[in-house]
Amino acid sequence: MPEYKAPLRDTRFLIDEVFDFPASYAALGAVDATPDMVAAILEEGAKFCEQVLAPLNRSGDEEECQFDNGVVTTPKGFKEAFAQYGEGGWMSLAADPAYGGQGLPHSLGLLVSEMVGASNTSWGMYPGLTHGAMSAIHAHGSEEQKQTYLVRMTEGRWTGTMCLTEAHCGTDLGIIKTRAVPQADGSYAISGSKIFISAGEHDMSENIVHLVLAKLPDAPAGTRGISLFIVPKFLADASGEAGERNGVSCGSIEHKMGIKASATCVINFDGATGYLIGEVNKGLNCMFTMMNHARLGTGMQGLCLGEASFQGALKYANERLQMRALTGPKAPDKPADPIIVHPDVRRMLLTMKAFNEGNRALAYFTAQLLDQAHSADSAEQREEAEDLLALLTPICKAFMTDTGLEVTNLGMQVFGGHGYIREWGMEQLVRDCRIAPIYEGTNGIQALDLLGRKVLGSQGKLLRGFTRIVHKFCEVQAEHPQLKGYVAQLATLNQQWGELTQKIGLAAMKNPDEVGAASVDYLMYSGYVALAYFWLRMAVVAQQKLDAGSGDAAFYQAKLATCAFYFKRLLPRTAAHLAAAEAGSECMMSLPAEHFGL
């Protein structure tokens, strides 16, 4: 397994030098999040991830979760690590102080979750789902529900899940069959079977709080008839602690390609006691609070696994001796040169590096918006942040996971045949990453959300919120001595982005299939342009630091070199996505379904 080291230098570069988190924390009144405190938290988090979680990653994959008669046993060390996580206050970091939380900014929680996911993605699923459930209860739960559930989850003693999918429906939640029958005491009897429930059953916590989508007997058809319920594994007793077992059971766990140490469960509800959360028939709205959180988290998994893969590949490329450089031996005292001398190995490493660091910038920018959407002073600021967040969330989820999968595959490729062997750990990163473009809404669904719901659904308003930022940046930097060529490239693509949107929008007014035909390529185009913007923001800062004679010149030079690589070698992919997005639906819809097999 590649040894994981949290990339704290890059994190500090982004939060301190590019996005100025200290200033925004101060503006948001997050008085505890001083630069020193943030640095200390990140260093402690890094230590926990490097020393506790990373060593459990390979063994977790080999051991997998075990299922025996309804009981799920997680791999060795998982339970203890979770206890340590709770005791260390990691679960409460960004939680509301009114319910036992430390009240630190959400963005800081996301930075910590990046290190967790990079060191052990499977393990990270348990707290990850819990954080999501916490945010839904916090936003929509009653005071009593918060006192009972949120407080214990914040303490790291109870965990959470989200129960949406059923065997016959994942994307199409309007047709769920799980039923909720009102009881005399105000609770509901929940009956039905949910599948693909991550962390649905396990041995890591005292209780498991399921958030379950179900329909009331008289509910309207479709998504407007869905309600959300809290269904705990153990019912709370008089003191609020885990008491009597509820009618919830785990029917089986799935045998999967990857994230094998994350229990993916069939959860059966047999007249289980459930408590309505939020309003009747508004369950999907409540669940979206959780899903937006989960979508950012899933996007992060692409970055996490990409970072782990890069660290492994870079080490191997420096150590593995094979062939001589075409320009003459670079390590003449050795039987061959390290493979990092070969241009094509560098192409792979730089592609990984450019995606990882670009995706990290996108993620942190989005994390900063999350803070603002939660806590900015004015409604106007909050709305602006929410709009940008709405636009960027599907891009984060889909672009970061698709490119993350490319990155982990490249990391494997750098290892040659050894990459295919389990003990090296590189193929596990590919397998673990492969779920990210699928779950929390497939990347195809994200693309429809972006183009259909967010961009066209707002008549382009949400898109303009971002392209205007890019446009202003390009205006300011148009004459940048070293970077103006890239600035011009970005400005052109940014303008094209709007034109492409208009073109599809017009076509879609005549034929709604035009949206689905263009959506995935549109999303990928958007992601490449967004990353180009973030790469230039990083490059501008790096150049400033170099001009100012910074002591860390090599770091900033590496940033500039990677930015150049991104613009020259990766950004041209926009041309392919643009052409495909503009190609129209006819070449996809004309073939009758029954003729595909001919």
Added chain:
Amino acid sequence: MPEYKAPLRDTRFLIDEVFDFPASYAALGAVDATPDMVAAILEEGAKFCEQVLAPLNRSGDEEECQFDNGVVTTPKGFKEAFAQYGEGGWMSLAADPAYGGQGLPHSLGLLVSEMVGASNTSWGMYPGLTHGAMSAIHAHGSEEQKQTYLVRMTEGRWTGTMCLTEAHCGTDLGIIKTRAVPQADGSYAISGSKIFISAGEHDMSENIVHLVLAKLPDAPAGTRGISLFIVPKFLADASGEAGERNGVSCGSIEHKMGIKASATCVINFDGATGYLIGEVNKGLNCMFTMMNHARLGTGMQGLCLGEASFQGALKYANERLQMRALTGPKAPDKPADPIIVHPDVRRMLLTMKAFNEGNRALAYFTAQLLDQAHSADSAEQREEAEDLLALLTPICKAFMTDTGLEVTNLGMQVFGGHGYIREWGMEQLVRDCRIAPIYEGTNGIQALDLLGRKVLGSQGKLLRGFTRIVHKFCEVQAEHPQLKGYVAQLATLNQQWGELTQKIGLAAMKNPDEVGAASVDYLMYSGYVALAYFWLRMAVVAQQKLDAGSGDAAFYQAKLATCAFYFKRLLPRTAAHLAAAEAGSECMMSLPAEHFGL
């Protein structure tokens, strides 16, 4: 597991209608390969693959090969299937009649191997490696060696391997350490350890014939000091049958991401008796006979797994009900529409279909060249075929496996969450495919072979051999009523191909790193243009058939629709590869190796 049906209609379309195999078989004097005979062989082969091999694919993945104290046990049914394969004459199909073969064209052998690989890739490794070893012994072995080894391999009683890689070297064979010490009786004592030996040890055959690269004590350094040896597991006794055990043993097998039913072995040679094959120090030349065979075979794996994935995904897309079509319900009597109504699902399916059928055309064209290189009447014809084969082999290997991996990933994506679950079999196809871009020379090495050795190494001659064919085709079809737009697109890209080559060639004269910097994108560009040519050849035939009022109109219309999709949605990727290939090496080489981690 998706049920496999051999795509015989598409095979017949290519061999009968597009490439006219019957005529070329007749011209080559392959009198037994009549159309009726070919059809019968393909149908029998299909039956064997569908009924015997396909049912062993999932179970083979779950059981894996087992290793116990030097003994390797293959999954249940593998041994019996191999016996049936031998008895059915499949091993001898394209083998030399002088050594028990049926003397049918090599291309026919490749068509059968496509069905084998699509139904069970792991199982196909055992006969696949054997075919490769047979071709090396046939080309370079002595008459006695052929009588002893080739005959028994042709009978399907003995299998073969190729032993190149050692722990410290894969690509860089010049630094192998395995030693061959001449013995008084003319044999050699072979000592060393080889890794990643597919089919290196197993229970499916009476004997295993290892072809081993080793160095004589006084051999020159580097690749010019490598010799090739036959080292059987059991030494042949006086009657030529497997006798005394040789000093060859299996030290362990690898635990891999996929092809888990293919034994990947550490093979130790402890003073084992070996027999020189070919000339001393010319071992790499001999091995290349085998490797070119293996590279085509590996390229085919991309197609095979892509086809299996497409069949699974198409069935699922027609059965899975989820959401309504944006243009209104298509299955109003059901709770939702089958997902094939959604444009983005069609994008995935058509991408799969376009790559599979395009790759199949490329593979069959190459297979036809293989026949001509072996058996054409004139030396000139043989050389022409060999030149084209030299150019297309790395493209087949790398382009077909990279796109095959994309296809299998798309097949998984069509299944949503279910694609990640092992029992559906879709993720196995991804895992099994993931090795193909790595072994038999990584795709990066293929790209260097194509651009450096083949194209620039021949001063562009090998490339012109193919671009001239494309150019002539475009001239002839320039005014094609329905297709001229695509013809013009192809003609432009074909011309650009030559210009790109010149540009890189000039740059490489000043800086050899330019080749490695451009090579992978150059290869991908080449592959997309080659497939565009084959797609248009198929489309021209399909249009002819439709114009002539063929009874199979739906088949030909599907070809035209898929061709349109390829040109509009996939071929634009050439723009991205062109830009990257032209970007030059500076943005890859400027960053010092020790700064990549910053």
